Amino acid sequence: MQGPQRRKAGIVVAVIGGIALSACGDSTVPGDGVGEAGRVRIEGRGQMVSSPRTLDCFADCTMPLAAGDRLLAIAARDWRFERWDGACAGQATVECVLPAGGSIEVVARFVPAPQDLSGAQWRRGDLHQHSDHSSDGSLGRQLGDDQAPGNMPLADIIAQAEAAGLDFLPITDHRTHDQHYDPQWESSGLLLITGEEANGSPHATVHGAVDMIDQNARIDGEPESRVVQESIWLAHSQGAAWVTAHPDDGSVDEGGVPNARADAVGVDLVEIWNRASYVEGEIDYVENRWNAGFRFGIAGASDNHFKELWPLGGGTGRPTTEVLTPELSDRALIDALRAGRTGVHSGDALSPRLRIDADFDGDGVFEVRAGEEVFVPAGTPGKLRVRIEQGLGNRVLVYAAPGRSAGALAEVIATSVIGFEELVLDIVAGDTPSWYRAEMRSLGLADPSSLLFGTVLGPYDLDNLFQQLLAQVRALSGPIFVSTAPVTPQGQHLPPPDRGTDDGAEYALGAPGEFAGFVDAAHDAASGRLHLVAEVHDAVSTRVHYAARAADGRWRAPLELSASTSARFPRIAVAGDHVVVVWQDERAGQIPRRAAIHARISRDGGAHFGDEIVVRAVDGRAMHPDVALAADGRAHVVWQQIRAGEPFDVWYTILDADGRLADPINLSRDGKEIVAASGLDARSARYPASVRPAIAIGADDVPLIAWQDNRFDIDPLWTGQAGSGEGTDPDDWQIAVYSPGRAIEYLGAADAADRHVDVIVDGLGRAHAVWTSKPLAAAGANLRVLAAVRAAGAASFAAPQAVDEFAASSARAPRLGLAADGAARLAWFDSRSSDWRWRVMSARFEQGAWRDVRLYGGRGVNTWPVPAGAFLAFATTRHAERVQRDRTQQIYVLDVEPSE
Structure with a gap:
């Protein structure tokens, strides 16, 4: 080369x-x-x-x-x-x-150029809410060993959240992403964001992820914090927020002392008030972790499973998490969650609220907000401001490190019926790290629903019964952290130092402190150019950026391709000077969610791109596109699509060199059994999903298309049906492979979840499919990469084989590309590193099998690799300054076939 x-x-x-x-x-x-x-x-x-x-x-x-x-x-x-x-x-x-x-x-x-939050608003939501897509999503299921019908459909939960005046809502079902494939995941009244209650222990709610956060199996001899740490890094590799759920159940021992799991670093929020748990224990946990140097914000959670409690005030939004965001959009909301700009209150319209901010430069502007850190020299004077809204008759207590054990820094009785009042305190930065927070408690039984849900029916402590009954929590502010420099967490089970080495990879896209991810790459052998596209996030937007590397190693300056702030999941195809980029775009709106497929074409090798082309826009969601270029210059495009009352299906069209589109074709609908839910059982619906399509084209210009499909599952999208108890968890996903003129071929096994497929046709005309396979276990099970090959002219694929058997690791996101000599190359990321960090791996198809398996040990958490020619493009955190609270993830390129 x-x-x-x-x-x-x-x-x-x-x-x-x-x-x-x-x-x-x-x-x-x-x-x-x-x-x-x-x-x-x-x-x-x-x-x-x-x-x-x-x-x-x-x-x-x-x-x-x-x-x-x-x-x-x-x-x-x-x-x-x-x-x-x-x-x-x-x-x-x-x-x-x-x-x-x-x-x-x-x-x-x-x-x-700090983010301007002068016009930001507090948006109300509930970060922890279940439907019947969870294995115990409703009362009958919990009381009847999952045999009873379900009564928690998404439509009812969303309607209740809209009626409660919430602004946003995730549905955080237990260890599944399938609720987002339900046609009822739709709202014109609030912003729906993706969510999951992940992991076996401790539970975590993850917001903004693109798929299930599969928790790895424990490794003998390793602390329990390892699998938690891997889960956090997996969520962050997707730009998602990771929240410790009910920490008094899973993150502490029987005496309430934080256990090994609590030493995982990088948690964005912790539930300081889960309505189904013991709030006093959760407050103690949060203060303990802050004192140990962990830095995160707070969340509230209804953790609601039971419709029967809704009339009594125990439903969605009680308590409410408020989030300070400059706009109501998916990206702005997730960004604010990760920044910890949150507060919690009991959830009804007349609930008192607390806000907290600080001024340390003496200009009278309180620029430091809840969740933020400020670094100032010891002895620096400052002012702490607590804003109290409609708090009449409640006690407001202000605490500083070490917290409640040292007593309140200040205490007042609120007097405002409507409007607000302020409490301003003079504070001084010390030479040791500190933090400040505020809470509000009732005088007497101010909130009967709080007494019923979370006290009498929830965990309680007889030694503190008075506090629980007559001093109920009404509102909590997020923390403000003050120190002379960034703080390092302290613990016995922290992640090891980064043992990565300098791998010689080159920077491609992304800025320090920001997220760049979901890269795609294509290499043109004739010109030697490498082309890249990726998502780049700032505080309020997701955009598609493009970069190109010439054969002599020179890079063009990055180019923004998308004209909106909600462009995601770009894919690229290249043939000579012909470059086509497709992506998912929500410029038509996120309330309701209206994703469409957009494209741009370059005819001069990526130097310039033509106007945007709308490939597909429907009254629903068109998502996750992929593209391949044929020798005749036509671009073949696939995507997944859903409309009201329909399942997700895989669709296909052809975009010619002049931007004209052929009529789209539904590839996956035939043979699906579709059943609407009965009024007696929310779980009786059947909407089998066909999602995450991938496409490739060989020398014959015939497309090879694959996707994951759960039509053969006994209860697709659900974890059980009435009378049969729990079903598969996750679903029995299988891999569907299609080419024109051939019947759909299904790969995978009924006792595994086969997902995340990619395909390619190599230089010898062999068709390759790769995917991840996971046992039907909700958590604590590793994924492995399976592969199948169909020889040129063969009728079907050979039996799938494991690419790399390594029992103590989990493999994610396999992608295929062509090496410089036309051989198929495979890349994925894997958890086997001794320093717990996800690292990139690759293999080549040689002599009828996947060989030359390599682990690339570059610094940082390295994820989502894509092979293209002699290169691997991937996302990396190698330039993050801290293990916690630094979102730096950039795109780098590694030459894996360097010239001698």
């Missing part, structure tokens, strides 16, 4: 947010030129990379540079690029072309 030659670079020391990092690795320079040692300096917060890529620079560093090289300035979250100085002075864009002559010194200046 022709490409950049390599020489060793020196050690670079960068200081990021007060933390010294060192990096040592390979540099790439074009041809035989070695360039000069250029000095690079960053003022503010950002990243600078060169093209051809050398070392990532975050502060002062040196790197080999030459005239004509390009430097790209990437602003960190809450910063913006202002200007170039030095050799690049006067160049007006974020990309600088280095001039010829003289020594090279470049300065990139970044200035603060």
Whole structure:
């Protein structure tokens, strides 16, 4: 393979947010030129990379540079690029072309651009709510060993949430994502977000994930925190929020002391008030973890399973979690949850509320909000403001670290009937980390429903009966953390230090402090160009970005392809100068959710793209597209689609080189048994789902299409039916494979969940399918990668084989591509590393089997790889400054077939 030659670079020391990092690795320079040692300096917060890529620079560093090289300035979250100085002075864009002559010194200046929350609003929701898609989703099922009919359909829960005036709602059913495939997952009155109550123990609610968060099996000799940590990192690899559910049940021992599971790092929120649990124990747990250096916000949860409690005030939204967001959108909401900008109150219209903020720069503006950290020198004076809304007759208590054990910092009786009052306290930053929070409690039986649900019928403590009966929790603020520098959690079962090495991967997309993920890649052998697309998130938006790497190692500056703030799941196909990108877009609205499929085409190798094309928009959701290019220039596109009263199906169309679309075809509807629910049993409905399609095309221009399908499950989308008890959990998903002129072939097994399929046709005309297979166990079971091949001209696929048997690890997200010589290459991410971090793996199909299995040990949590030519593109957290509260995930590219 022709490409950049390599020489060793020196050690670079960068200081990021007060933390010294060192990096040592390979540099790439074009041809035989070695360039000069250029000095690079960053003022503010950002990243600078060169093209051809050398070392990532975050502060002062040196790197080999030459005239004509390009430097790209990437602003960190809450910063913006202002200007170039030095050799690049006067160049007006974020990309600088280095001039010829003289020594090279470049300065990139970044200035603060914090998120503007002046117009933000508190949005109300419930982060923990169950339907009959859970194995014990309703009262009859819990009392009747899952034999009774269900009475908790999604439509009723959503209607109740709308009537309660909530703004958003996830349905967090136990260890399943299938509730989102139910046609009733639809609302015109509130924002529905994806949710799940994941894991075997401790339970966690995950918000914003794209699929089930399968918890790995425990490894003998490892602490129980390991599988929890892997679950957190798996959720964060998708940009989702991870919430510890009812920590008094699963995260503490019998004496209430946090156990090994509580040492997992990176939790975004903890349920400080779960209505079905002991709130006092949950408060104690939260304070204990904050005192140990863990940093997270708070959540409230109805944990509601029972419609019978709704008339008594025990339903959805009681208690309510409030979230401060600048807009009501999926991304803004998840971003705020991860930031901890939350508060909790009892949930009715007249509930008192608490807000907390702080001012540490003395300008009278309270810019530090609940959930946030502020780093100031010891001795810095500040003001803490507690805002009390409609709190008449309730006690407001303000606590600082170490919390309730030291007594309240301040206590007042609220006097406001409507409107608000404020309590302002003078505080001083100490030389040890601290935190502040506020809570409100009733004087007497102010809330009878609180007394009934969560006290008399829930866990209670006789030693604190007075507090439970006559001093009920009414509202809780999120915390404000104050310290001199970022805090490291303390515990006996923390994740090991990162043992990754410098793998020589090159930066491609994403900014420090932000999320980039779900990359797709395509390599054009004729031009040597590598093309990438990925999601890039900021505080309120998800956008599709494109980047390209030329054969000589030079990169183009990233290009934003989507004209909306809700573009997701991009896929790319390339043939010579013909480039097609498709993605899912919700610019038509998220209330109700109205995803559509969009596309853009380039005819000059990605230098320019034409106008957007709407491939599919329906009165429903068209999602998760994939695309392949035929030799005749036509793009073949597949996606999953749902409408009211219908199941998810896989659809297919052809987009010609001029942007014209063929009539779409439903590939998966034939043979499905569809049954609407009876009024007596919510679980009697049957809407088999066909989802997550993948497509490939070989030299014969015949498409190969596959998807996961649960039509053969005994109760598709459910975990049991009346009279039969629990069913499969997860469903008996199988892999459907289709080509025109052939009957659909189903791969997989009835005793496993076969999901996450990908396909390709290699240079010898062999069709390959790969997928993950999991035993029908809700949690604590590992996934493995299975593969099947169909020889050119063969009638069917050979029996599936495991790609890499390693019992102590779990494998995720297999993707296929063609190596530089036309052989099939497979990539996935895996949990076998000794430092617990997910790492990328690959294999090649050689001599009739998957061989040359490799584990790539680069630094960080490395996930969602895609092979393309000689390269692997993947998401990585390698430049995150902290294990907790740093969302940095970027896209990098690794040359896995370097020239000698």
